[in-house]
Amino acid sequence: QSALTQPPSVSGSPGQSVTISCTGTSSDIVTFNRVSWYQQPPGTAPKLIISQVSNRPSGVPDRFSGSKSGFTASLTISGLQAEDEADYYCCLFTSTTSDVVFGGGTKLTVL
C-alpha cells in the first residue's frame, strides 16, 4: 500500500508562512489530482481545506493553498493566525485499488 510521509511538526509566528510537505511512493500522486488536505484542531473532527491538490472549498480562507511537484504535494498557509494551530493531514485516493491513504499528520504550532 502507498505511504505518505509528512513532517511531524512545523511552526511559525503570526503573519508568517509555513509549508507542509506530503511525499508519497505511489505514481498516483504524479499522475492524478487525488490529494486532499484536512485540518484538525484539538478535540474536533477533521475538516476538508484543500481538494484535488489545489482546490479550496467554499468558506476556506485563501491563505490556504495547495500544490504538487513530482511525488510531493504541499500545503502552504500564509499570514499565519493563532486559529490555524491544528494537526494537518494529507490524503490520497489510489487509482488501482481505490484505497485511501492518510499521511501521518503534521502538528502546526503558531508561536
Added chain:
Amino acid sequence: QVQLQESGPGLVKPSETLSLTCSVSGASISSYSWNWIRLTAGKGLEWIGRIYITGSTNYNPSLKSRVTMSADTSSNQFSLKLSSVTAADTAIYYCALEGYRAAYTMDVWGRGITVTVS
C-alpha cells in the same frame, strides 16, 4: 446541510466485536460513498473502509480480515463492525461522506465517537 452522527458503545472488551452506526441527514445513503476513518494516538488518521451506493465495499488491507460494513437505506444509516478487537483498536471513530462536493475527498465528517477497548 448534510450531517453525520456516530453512535455505539464507548467501551468494548478485548476479543469482542466493535459495532458502530452512522446516521445521515440531509443526503440519501443511496447516493455517494460512505466511509469509516479512525484517529489513534500516535498513528494519526487511518482509513478503515467504504461502502458504495451499490452496497459493495472495499477495506483497508491491514484491517480487511476483521471489518464488515453494511448500509440500511430504510433508516438512512450505515454501520461498521470490527471483530476481535484489542487495545490497539482504541480510537476516535469517524464516519465520513466521500465525493459530495468534490471527487476524491472526504467532504463531510461526523463529530466522532471515542471507543476504548478494555
